[in-house]
Structures are given as structure tokens and as C-alpha cells.
Amino acid sequence: MHSSERTLKPPRKGFLLIRGSSPLNPLRGVPIALGLIMIVMAGVLGGCASKPATPEFETARKNQAARYAEFGNKQLSLGNYDLALRFFTLALEQNTAVDHLPGIAQAQNSLGRVYLAVGDLQEARERFEAALDFARLAQEAELQMQAQVNLGVTFLQSGESLQARTFFRSALEAVEAGQAPASAILYHSIATLHAREGAFETAREYLEKARAMNKERGLWGELASNHYMLASVASRQGRHEEALQEAYQALAYDKRAENSPGIAETLFALGRIHEGLARDHEAYQYHLRALRVYLAIRNRSGAIRSLEALEEVALSLGRDEEALSFRQQRKQLLAPAESSSIPEDDSILEEGSFGEGIGNGHEARRGTGSGTGEGGSKTGKEETDFP
Numbered sequence: 001m002h003s004s005e006r007t008l009k010p011p012r013k014g015f016l017l018i019r020g021s022s023p024l025n026p027l028r029g030v031p032i033a034l035g036l037i038m039i040v041m042a043g044v045l046g047g048c049a050s051k052p053a054t055p056e057f058e059t060a061r062k063n064q065a066a067r068y069a070e071f072g073n074k075q076l077s078l079g080n081y082d083l084a085l086r087f088f089t090l091a092l093e094q095n096t097a098v099d100h101l102p103g104i105a106q107a108q109n110s111l112g113r114v115y116l117a118v119g120d121l122q123e124a125r126e127r128f129e130a131a132l133d134f135a136r137l138a139q140e141a142e143l144q145m146q147a148q149v150n151l152g153v154t155f156l157q158s159g160e161s162l163q164a165r166t167f168f169r170s171a172l173e174a175v176e177a178g179q180a181p182a183s184a185i186l187y188h189s190i191a192t193l194h195a196r197e198g199a200f201e202t203a204r205e206y207l208e209k210a211r212a213m214n215k216e217r218g219l220w221g222e223l224a225s226n227h228y229m230l231a232s233v234a235s236r237q238g239r240h241e242e243a244l245q246e247a248y249q250a251l252a253y254d255k256r257a258e259n260s261p262g263i264a265e266t267l268f269a270l271g272r273i274h275e276g277l278a279r280d281h282e283a284y285q286y287h288l289r290a291l292r293v294y295l296a297i298r299n300r301s302g303a304i305r306s307l308e309a310l311e312e313v314a315l316s317l318g319r320d321e322e323a324l325s326f327r328q329q330r331k332q333l334l335a336p337a338e339s340s341s342i343p344e345d346d347s348i349l350e351e352g353s354f355g356e357g358i359g360n361g362h363e364a365r366r367g368t369g370s371g372t373g374e375g376g377s378k379t380g381k382e383e384t385d386f387p
Helices: 032-048 060-078 081-097 101-117 121-138 141-157 161-176 184-196 200-217 220-236 240-257 260-276 280-296 300-316 320-334 351-357
Strands: none
Touching (some): 081 101, 101 121, 141 184, 161 184, 184 200, 220 260, 240 260, 260 280, 300 320
């Protein structure tokens, strides 16, 4: 998932010189009369113009860091994790250069989200711990809460529910005490914990809180995640038709936000839900669409999951040759070393590989992605069962 880093070089800086001049004497080579005129005019204009006010604080580096963070968030929503990592690293460098503690905390949180997205839970945890340390130094309760939520999500994904609960509880206490604002992402994360433990009704309550907040704020990518989790809860309760409607809502909001990773995950979930409804033809198409999006954003693990699901569904439909093709393609992606990356060409999407699945009106929409919202704490859709 990681690719080699490439240093971003700043634009070259130079002098704007008059021909025949030099950096030490930019007027060299200019006729003396013309030079005097320029000096006099500069004096006149300088005397007429009012002196610009000196800013109380310089913010150039902090503003540049904010721009880098914005670019990073965009690339993260696109699924371009290499570029997101570079921009967030640049944001961290700019904030560190001026000892801007809140900015350092935000940048560490953002870097952790990238590592979380690519499955590097150890690195993500270290980044979030650093974010929490700097947020405490800055005495920023909201940033502390965001780091605690991110740490909770990281522990939850690694199966350590007790540690996740501890961080979620600390974040919730800060919100209830008025030290930090209410957070839809916190409520969503707590819901995920309850869903993992089978407390589905409690999970629904927190998801409804998160959904209402995100809808009011127009955070479509976050809203898609809420509906995705509601679909997961309904599916695990055996309420497949309800799960289907929630997943359709999630897909609509993901597309509205052009959130490519979310679109892929929701398409995959729709495939699983249709399997639960014994609608294998529909399941086949959704898994195929998910595969196309995963390949488009070069998500290797997602492509492997889709190929495995397609092999299973193809076998149930009696498409043995296609099942064999999916298996071979999955092995190709699982191969180590230089062959482990997704192929640069579209050979894995040749028409013969998928039979009637190509060109039948179910082409995937390859979008971009949504903003992260709420300070950039969003980590994407969780690994949740769709039986």
C-alpha cells in the first residue's frame, strides 16, 4: 500500500533583474539619469503611501501548514494515501518549525488517519499518541478528544475493546463536561463498539445522534458512514431488507461526496447483503462494481476481498470458469515482492474475465471523496460484518 516517498521540491527562487544588472547592484547597467528618476519616483511614491500596518502575529508558516493539511485531506478522501502522507508530513514540518502545538497535534492526528486507512495500526497508534501528547501541551480539549477517539478506533480495529472503551469514555466525559464540543464521530465510534458487542439498540441510539448532527452540517461523507453502520447493524440482526435500504442511502451520500473509498466499501456491503437475501445475480454485480472502484483507487486489500467474494458467488451461480479466473487474479494480487501491487494496466478488467458482467449498465462511478469534517478525525468505514 505504501509507495516510495518523493521529496517535494520548493519552487526555485531568484532575482528579477534588469538586463546588465547583478544581484549585488540591481541598477548596474541602467543609465544614470534613468536611475535617478527611478530613485526620485520611489521617494515620492513612498512619501505619499501610508505605511502598512505591522501584523501583531506572523502566520505565514501556520497558513501554509493549513493549506498542506487541506490538500492532504483531499488526497485522503481520494484514496491517494501516498500524496496524503506527503502533504500531512509537510504540514507537520511547518507547524513544528514555529512550535505551533495545536498544529502539530492536528498534523499527527492526520498522519495517524492515513496509517489507519492503510492498515498500519501500530504506526497509527503512535501518531495518535503523539497527537494526544501535543494536544495536552497545547491545553486544547477538542484536540485531545479527537486524539482519544482516534486511539479508541485504532484499538477497536485491533480487537482490543477494553482499551477502546477507555478512550471513548474519556472523550465522552470531556463532551458531557462541556470541555469539548459534541462530536458526531465520537458518537459513531461508540456505536461501533456497542455493535461489536451485540448491543444493537444502544448502537442505534448513538448512530441516530451522529446522523442527525452530520445531516444538519451537510457532512455527506460522514452521513454515509452512519447509514453504512446502520446497515451493518440491521444486517447482523437478520433485517436484510432494512439493511439494504440503509446501504442504498450510504451509497447515495458517498456518491454525493465523491468519496471513493466509501463508495467501494458500500458496494461491497451491498453485495454481501444481497447474498444474505439469496440474490446472487445482484450480489455478483455489486461485488464487481466494488472491485472496479478498489482497482481504480489502487486499494489492494479491498480488491482481494472483492475477488474472493466474486469467486464464491460465481461458484454458486455455476460460473466455474469465472470463479477460477477470480481465484487466479486474487493469487496475482497476493503474490509477494514486485508482483504484489495492483497492475498498472487494465488486464485484470478484461471482458473475458467477467463474462456478462461487463457493459450491462452497472458500471462503477469513480469519484473523488468527501472532506473529513470535525477537525479531520474521520477514519473511514469500519471492518463490519454483513452476514
